[in-house]
Structures are given as C-alpha cells and as structure tokens.
Amino acid sequence: MLSKQGREKMDNLENNRHYISWPVLAMMAFVTVIGFDDIIYNFKNQGMGVITSWVLMLFLYVIPYSLMVGQLGSIFNKEGGGLSSWIRGTNGEFLGYFTAWTYWAASIPYVVDTANSVVVGLGWAIKGSGKFQDTMSNGQFALWTLLVFVVFIAIQSRFKRSLELLSSIGGVAMFGMTVLFVIMALSSLGMGGHIATQPMNLGAIVPKFDLKYLTTVGLLIYAVNGCELIAPFVTKMKNPRREFPKSMLMLVVMTAFLTIFGSFSLGIFFDAHHLPYDLKMNGSYYAFQALGQQYHVGNLFMYLFAWTEVIYLAALLAVLLDAMTRMLVADTGQKYMPRFLRKTNQAGLPINGYLLTCFLSGFILFLGVFLPEMNDVFNWLLNLNGIISPGVTCWIFYAFMRVRKDPKRYPSQYVFIKNNKLAWWVGFWALAVTALATVFGIAPQDVTEFSALWWHELVINIVAIAVLIGLGGILPLVTKREEKYGTAFSKLQWITMLLSVGITIILSVFVGSTQLAERNLLVVGIVLLGLVILCMIGWKKPYKNKKP
Template sequence: MIDNEEKKLRWYNLAFMAFVMVFGFGNVVNNFANQGLEVIVSWILILALYFIPYALMVGELGSVFKDSKAGVSSWIGNTMGRRLAYFAGWTYWVVHIPYLAQKPQYVLVALGWVFKGDGTFYSSMNPLVAQLISLAIFLFFLWIASRGMNSLKKIGTIAGTATFVMGILYILLMLGAPFIRGIHPATTDVSVHTVMPKFNFMYLTTISMLVFAVGGSEKISPYVNNTKNPSKEFPLGMILLAIMVGVTAILGSVAMGMMFDANNIPKDLMMNGQYYAFKLLGQYYGIGNVLMIIYAIANVLAQVSALIFSIDAPLKVLLADTDDEFVPKGLTVVNKHGAPIRGYLMTAILVGILIIVPALGIGNMNELFNWLLRLNAVVMPLRYLWVFLAYIAIKKAVGKYDSQYKFIKNHTIGLIVGVWCFAFTAFACIFGMVPSGIPVYTSGWWFQLILNVITPFILIGLGFILPIIARRKKKRA
C-alpha cells in the first residue's frame, strides 16, 4: 500500500496523462473522413455512452488488482482462470499485428510529404512494391528492437508529444483563421440536417473507428491507486478526460469542416489528411510548408517509436504472466539484450503475411491504406472485450473483491453496464467488417470483406495452437 504522502497524482494530473495516451489528431481526421460533420454528434454519443463507463471500469479493475503484472490478462487470470488469462494475453498481443503492418505505411506517407511536399510519393507506387518496402522497414525496426535499443522510444515520446501539441495548435489556428486571415469556411451547408447522423446501415459500419479512437484506457490502470483520494479523484479525472477528448474532437471536427467540404470529402483524407491540414494552414498564415514539414518529421519519429514499442510491449504482456501449459518455454527465450527473439520471429511471420497478401488483391494504394486502417478499427477493439469480461466477473462475484475505488457499488447495475460495453464493442467490430468507401459487390469489395471477416478469426484462432505445442513439449520433457 502506498502511503498517502506518496500519492501525489491529482485528478487533473491523471486526466492530462490519460489524454496524451488515449487521443491524437489522427483520430479527428480519420473520423471526419468517415462521417463528415455528422461525427460531431457521434463524438458526444460515444463519449457519454461508451468512453466514460469504459474508463471508470478500468479504474475499478486497476484498483482491485493493483499488483497485477500483465494488466488485462492478470485481471482475467484472477477472475476467470489461467486458460482464459492466456487467451486475453494472446488477444492483446495478436491484435497488434495489423497495427504493426500499417506503421511502415505511415512512415512512407510522412517521408513522402517531407521530401516531395505532397502525397504522390506513396500513392503513385505499385501496391506490391510499396508493401515490399513496408516489409523491409518493419524487419529493419524489428532488428533494432531485438537489440534492445530504447533510445528511439524516448525520441518517439518527445515526437509523439510534439504531434499532439501541433494537433491542438491546428485546431486553434484553424478556428481563428476566418477572423485573423479572412478565410471562408469550405463547408457552407451547416445545419441540424448535416450534423445529425443518419442511423442507417452504412453509419453502423463507421462506429468501430470511433471505438478504436477512444480505446486504450487500460493503460492508465496502474495509476489509480497513486491518486490522492482514488474514490473521489479518479472519477473526476476521467470526467475531465472525457470533456477534454470531447472538446478536442468536436472543435477539431469543426476545424476540419472549415478547411474541407464535408459534403465532398477527398478520398485520400485518411491517408493524407493530417498533412493536407498543415500544408493548407501554412498557406493561410503565409509560412508555406513549414508546419507540414515539422509535423511530418515529428510523425515519422513518433510512428517509428510506436512501431518498436508495439513490437516489444504486447509480446511481453503475453509472456509476462503465463506458464508453460499454454506457451512453449522456447517462446520465452531471450537474447543477450533481453528480447524474446522467437516471439519476434512469430511476429515477423504474421506481420509479413498481412503486409503482402492484401497487396495481391487491392490494386490502389489509397484503398490499401484505408482498408488496413479500417481493419485495425475492427481488430484492435477485440482486446477491450476482455476488460469488460473482467469487470463483469468482479460484479458477479459479490463481496469477493474490494478496492479503494468503485465505479458502481450496486453489483446488478455494474453488471448491466459491463454487458452493455461488451455488446457495443462486439457490435461495432462486426459491422466494421463491412467495407466502405468503394463500390459495393465489386470484386474489390468482396476481397476486402473476406479479409475483414477471416483475419480476426485467424489471428484469434492461432492462439489455440500454442497450448497444443506447449503440452506436447511438456510430455516430451
């Protein structure tokens, strides 16, 4: 137990820490590209109905299991047993495979904007050539990660903070542009009709991107018991976090609508939108490409750091709190730099397949980029399901678990809220599998749909293989 004197985090400290962890400018751009100005109402709904309860559940789980080593998998291990704990750890690791497969694309796009000043460097490439270069970039940084080089992680933290600050700067400068520079908004038709979502089938296919944007609150769970008064200050911090995310997302969407016509959104906005935004902003304020180049360089470093961190950290979560009944001992062998080298090899194989195979059926670089981004929005939230299962488990076990902070004291209401968040996440992932942005029922549409459906099943299904191998290894031993 940490003494009160050592609990120095206040609710506003926690909110700012979580804000930098959870949210980024790219979330604003991607969801505006997906929904246009309708995303304003969507942000309000997703924050109130999903993000706030999600973050507060994480707080209670972090408080109950304050000594857990491996986060979500430890929560599941303590509530539902070691076997499911292994699958929680496997899910947490394997959903990063599409994420790792896309990081080299981000690097190539950003470098194109640095050296060419536009998005043609990447978009004009042959898809197979581009993906082979992406694979080479990934393998290079996998090698760096295997040698325990952590300096790029530190540089990336600084660069990530810089891109975050510049995202806030963009919102402020763009909102002020009509008054300071006399800029006329690109979207002229702004009304209840254009802002209110049309809750039809196509709208439902875009929800997973919103869930993807606000996910990741479990990263703040270790800090719950470090607050001065967890039962009062943690929920205050999370409410402030939700307000900060909401204000940033809504004002950012308004700023994007001022710069880009929401009724005629560029098809490559997901891929190039962040750079278009800073390029045009520099033109508005008469400083050329300076802001765009600074942002692109910072983004390259941030993406490289995220790539290295996401190769290493999720794998260590998988291996940290499991045993040789589920994971072969050989997989936990580390090299002289402390890297689980065979786990790295397994990562390289899966990422390599996911980088190359789609390029054989998606012949347009913009479509390929958007598809992988949307696949991430389908696959990454699968790890959040384990958070909600752990919360449901502690609410079902009345009186068994105690903590300094409780989100909902009534076990029945807590159970209902946990089931709601689980069901909503699963719903968003399922509907997110339907391709959007391309003509329906074409060969390309079917190819993407098939990949979207089978990829999550294959990635999760591979988790059943390791326990079989582990049991055979134990028998031989």
C-alpha cells in the same frame, strides 16, 4: 496499537510517498486515447455527422469505459493492472492466456498500420507531397514496410529507453500540433476565412444511421480506447475514490474539445460532402498544408507536422515491437505458450517471438497486396484495426461484469456505481455496443457495397481475423506436443511446413493477375489447401519414440 513515535513515522512515510496527481493522470490517459489522425479517419467515414457521434460516444461510452477501467486497475493492482490479469483473476488461467494472446494479436494490424504511416510520413517529410507513395506499387509499399520492421527490430534493443522517452515527447508534441491546428483553424474564420462545408447547419452534423454508419462505429471505438494502459496508476493516487473521477472528467473535457472542434475545423478546409478519396492516408498532411496556405506560410505547418509524425511513429513502433513481443512470451505463461517461442538469446531477447511478429505482420501485408491501389491497402489495414481492437476491448467489460457479480471477492479502493446490479447492466451495455461494433466492422468500408472489391475485402477480413485469433487456440496444442514428445516438430516437419507456406504464398501471388472475382475463389482455395497440408504434417509425431 502503534506508539506515538510509530504513528509519527507512518505519517512521515505517507507524506514522503510520491503520488500521481489527478491532472497528471488525466494527461497520461489523454495521450493514449485520441490523436489527430483519429479525427481525420472518422471525419472521412461520417463527414460532419461525426460531431454528433463524438458527443454520443463520449457520454454513453468513454465515461463508463474509463471509470470501469479505474475500478479494475484498483482491484488487480498487485498483478500490474494488465488486461490479461483482470481476466485471469476473474475467469481462470486459460482465458487469461487467450486474452493476452488476443491483445497481442490486435497489436499486429496496429504495428503494420504504424509502419505504413512511417513510410507515408517520410514521403511527405522529404518530398513535401504524396508523390513518393503515389509512384509505388502495392508490392513496393509492402517491401518498404517490411524494411521498416527489420530496421526497428534491430535498433530497439540498443536504444529502448531513449525511444520510450522520444515516443512520450513525440506523443505530447503530436497533441500540441492538434490543438494548434484547431485553434488556428477557428481563428482563421475571424481573418476572413470561409467554411468549405456548406450548408453548415444543424442538419449537417446529424449522421445518417444506416448500415454504413454501423460499420464505422468500430473505428470510433478504436479511436477512443487505450484507457486501460493507465489502470496500474490508479492506486498510485493519494485518494483514488475522490481524485480518479476528476481525472476522467478532465479526460472527457479535453477529448470532447479535440474531437468536436477538431472535426468542425476540418469542415472549414474540406467540403464534407466531397472529401478526397485518400483522406485517411494523406488527410493530416492536406489539413496542415491548407492551414499554412490560409496563414500564407506555405508548407511550414505541414513539414512541422510530418517530421513530428515520423519521429513519434518511428519511436512508438520500435517500443511496440519490443513490448508486445515480450508481453506475449512473459504474460501468457508456460502452460500454454510453446517453449520455442519463449526461447531467448544471450541478450535476453525472445528472438522466435520477434520472428513470429514479423511473420504475422508479413502475412497481413501479403493479404493487402492484392488490393487495387496503395490507398486501398492503407484504408483496409486501418479498418482492420477497427474490427480487432474493439473485439479485444470486450474483455474489459466482461471482466467488469464478473467483478460486479461477486463484489465481496473483489474489494477495491475505487468503485464505479455503488449499486452492483446497475453497474453490471452498465457493463453489459458497453459490452453489447462493442461486440456489435466489432461484428458490423467486418463489413468493408471505403468501397462500393457488394462490389467485387467489397467481397474481396470481406474475405481477407475474415481470413485475417481467423489466422490472428485462431493461432492462439492452436499454440496450447503445440505446447502439449512439446510436453509429450520433448519437441513440437522435427526439423523435417519444420522444413516441410515452411515450404508449404512458401508455395501457398507463391501460388496466391501468381493468381494475383487474374480478375478480382476469380482471384477471391482461387486464393481462398489455395490457402485452404495449404492449411490442410499443414494440419496433415502437424498431426504426425515428430519422433518414433516418445520422450523418456
């Protein structure tokens, strides 16, 4: 037993320990979960009916999702609380690696979409309109996006800490702008403003539950996920069992206010029955432009939002490019990740990991180049996030189900639902909803169903998913080649494979001038031929003699 002095010393240490309060944790989660653009995207998909979708999503999905994350973060707090550590702890090393890979792969469309948004934001911030991007071809848009990648990969290592602080400040400022928009939009009604969406009644906010609706659920999930990022902080609360639910309740209340009243506010300025075709790309700027006109201050609010958006997204992009690449090479383990990808330069930067990130980002951009307009490219990239991101979220619910199947093995300071069977079924419900949203999300949005363009987007959706996820299954085989031969591929093999990839891209670009229906078959055929050549080259031994 401890002496009196020992007990007093322990009490003093406990009192001096820095704890995170539940309101602070709620704000941290809020910044990672929802933003103004998320409201715009889903308003475009569902109109005023999205209000009902937000209510259902908050109570049937967000609450259980965030509370499950809290328990998982509490159980695996020594491993840092990351998603891959949850799967590694419940299902073994390989599935932990594959989870880390899919989480990283899901970040690729996100960073590409972020880079696109930086280009669009710069156009509005400088020109004060969407004319900058309207004058660009898809190829020029892709080149600008790649240029943004190169610039931010070059500067992130020098200014990483300041960029992290800038992205945090920018994130809070973005939410401040969103709250400002909602309050001022609602206040404008008392100043003689009118609602553009008519009729505004109960029927207007009920969505039509059809196939098109099911294809948009994935983007709703994409909008509200990200709560797992605050999981490591659960154990840093003084009383997680009592305080964490309070944080999540505060999170839900704030998210409900922003999504429900934010969607209603958009209905004040936009007719939900006749929305602009480029609302996803330019809707945020249109909204603040309309707010400025309502208050007779011109484009003041639009410029404030545009520069806030550019600064925040630029800093976020630089941090993401660094964090996701480091996570890839550090969290996947030496057993499955090839040595050449784990290689670092003198500054400790995983240079080949950066090259892989740029290569796959360029590949995603390349897939979108053949779409008719830049607005189609933007929408397709955004919708691709609505497929891959919910797919990765499935790992969270799978890990939770495994934990509740064997609760004695996984003790926790915080427990979501004491009854293990009920908790398991709640986890299964969330997994089933997310998996179905992922599958239905593969069907293209924002285009006419079963048109040539619809089929084209369906093909590139499948190709993008197959490459991003499938590569994660190939890399362990490459690692085995390194172990067996000392190196995965010889210089000649690398050169030949890169040439085959280059020729495949050139041929695909060449057929880009053909009709859309013919282009689908030709591009798929060329890509398949390129894959066959890559497999044939990669199958051969890099050297005649094995590693001694």
